[in-house]
Amino acid sequence: MDEAQLKERVGQLLEEHPPETTDRLDFLHARFDAGLAWVHFPEGLGGLGLPRGMQPVVERALYQAGAPDNDPRKIGIGLGMAAPTILAFGTEDQKRRYLRPLWCGEEVWCQLFSEPGAGSDLAGLSSRAVLDGDTWIVNGQKVWTSSAHIADRAILIVRTDPDQPKHAGLSYFVLDMHDPGVEVRPLRQITGEAEFNEVFLTDARIPDSDRLGEVGEGWKVANATLSNERVAIGGGAFPREFGMVMNVAKTWRERPELRTPETHERLLRGWIDTEVARITATRLRQKMAAGVPGPEGSAMKLSFARINQQLSALEVDLLGDDGLRYDSWEMKRPTRVDFFGKDAGYRYLRAKGNSIEGGTSEVLRNVVAERVLGLPTEHRVDKDIPWKDLPR
Numbered sequence: 001m002d003e004a005q006l007k008e009r010v011g012q013l014l015e016e017h018p019p020e021t022t023d024r025l026d027f028l029h030a031r032f033d034a035g036l037a038w039v040h041f042p043e044g045l046g047g048l049g050l051p052r053g054m055q056p057v058v059e060r061a062l063y064q065a066g067a068p069d070n071d072p073r074k075i076g077i078g079l080g081m082a083a084p085t086i087l088a089f090g091t092e093d094q095k096r097r098y099l100r101p102l103w104c105g106e107e108v109w110c111q112l113f114s115e116p117g118a119g120s121d122l123a124g125l126s127s128r129a130v131l132d133g134d135t136w137i138v139n140g141q142k143v144w145t146s147s148a149h150i151a152d153r154a155i156l157i158v159r160t161d162p163d164q165p166k167h168a169g170l171s172y173f174v175l176d177m178h179d180p181g182v183e184v185r186p187l188r189q190i191t192g193e194a195e196f197n198e199v200f201l202t203d204a205r206i207p208d209s210d211r212l213g214e215v216g217e218g219w220k221v222a223n224a225t226l227s228n229e230r231v232a233i234g235g236g237a238f239p240r241e242f243g244m245v246m247n248v249a250k251t252w253r254e255r256p257e258l259r260t261p262e263t264h265e266r267l268l269r270g271w272i273d274t275e276v277a278r279i280t281a282t283r284l285r286q287k288m289a290a291g292v293p294g295p296e297g298s299a300m301k302l303s304f305a306r307i308n309q310q311l312s313a314l315e316v317d318l319l320g321d322d323g324l325r326y327d328s329w330e331m332k333r334p335t336r337v338d339f340f341g342k343d344a345g346y347r348y349l350r351a352k353g354n355s356i357e358g359g360t361s362e363v364l365r366n367v368v369a370e371r372v373l374g375l376p377t378e379h380r381v382d383k384d385i386p387w388k389d390l391p392r
């Protein structure tokens with residue numbers, strides 16, 4: 001299918017389901033079924049098996065026609081992390097069951113990876129799943145789970161064989177967040193909001209048919225999720241002066257009395273860094289169109305975190321006393337992550353998490369050193385020892 005045929009297909013969708021008279025969800029279902037959700041996905045799963053680079057053709061045409069979108073900021077974990085993993089490792093039945101409600105935003109997903117004792121060293125995790133007939137019984141605790149309070153499903157990695165070395169004894173599942181064995185407790189963060197949660201799993205039940213990948217191969221599946229996560233966080237398509245630099249530049253233009261040569265210099269540096277990141281993200285997307293995301297996603301995520309922190313700090317400095325104002329410390333449980341909204345103080349505090357979430361900057365530097373620059377790998381003494389014998 002070429003670009004003209006793709007546009008024709010979009011035209012047909014709009015004709016059969018005029019956005020002004022069609023219910024939002026009905027429109028999204030029809031869009032998915034027409035293969036116009038993510039054109040690079042296979043036919044029957046919301047796509048047309050086209051190159052990923054053709055997606056903007058669809059987005060532009062639908063935007064111009066005033067069609068509803070699928071609210072990607074609320075369903076970011078589903079779209080960015082769960083969907084590519086399900087596509088790569090799911091059975092046909094799993095793909096058919098999960099992808100449509102995921103893309104349409106009917107089912108919100110969260111990611112149950114981190115634990116109190118396993119963040120950067122994710123393979124050291126200790127939540128357990130034991131097979132009972134054809135059902136897995138899961139016990140353990142997860143932490144920092146963004147959106148768990150609104151999630152219907154989770155991607156989950158747990159230990160299924162403690163006798164194996166830590167990377168070999170893990171398995172990967174889809175968990176129904178409404179299972180009675182799942183308890184979600186809010187965790188308040190530096191911004192005052194509870195965007196993430198602790199999740200306690202007590203005899204939570206997962207049918208074996210909700211396993212993604214083979215038993216014991218959870219690490220391989222999780223790695224696919226993590227490389228997609230870094231791209232999802234750091235590799236978006238941005239217009240010029242998007243995000244943090246847009247906010248600071250606006251303040252700079254509107255409040256000339258605040259300017260100093262030093263802040264001018266910092267703003268210019270931040271603007272240039274943002275442009276470099278934007279252009280590099282374009283290159284990353286082109287590489288993704290040709291295959292799966294590589295370690296370059298880690299470099300993008302690294303620069304996204306650094307730029308956000310530097311520019312949000314500049315804005316607070318620029319604004320002086322005004323920069324310290326804060327709208328409200330009342331605890332809220334937001335349904336979407338808002339990196340760039342609200343006021344300067346909020347942006348400054350929220351940006352602190354950018355260098356932790358989705359892999360810390362220190363660990364991403366290791367990834368870049370080892371997999372991009374080819375430097376010697378970190379010394380790992382626990383690779384071949386059964387997990388149960390590791391000191392904890």
Ligand SMILES: Cc1cc2nc3c(=O)[nH]c(=O)nc-3n(C[C@H](O)[C@H](O)[C@H](O)COP(=O)(O)OP(=O)(O)OC[C@H]3O[C@@H](n4cnc5c(N)ncnc54)[C@H](O)[C@@H]3O)c2cc1C
Nearest residue numbers: 111112113114119120144145146353356357358359360362
């Ligand atoms: C806003 C936010 C949202 C999040 N959302 C989710 C979510 O939805 N789901 C989920 O599963 N997790 C989520 N996380 C968790 C996040 O992925 C972890 O916090 C992160 O992986 C770091 O793990 P840790 O907190 O256990 O820190 P640790 O791993 O204990 O690290 C502590 C410090 O040691 C450094 N360090 C550790 N190992 C090395 C090394 N080998 N070399 C150099 N330095 C090292 C780290 O960089 C860090 O500075 C979220 C975190 C935040 C802040």
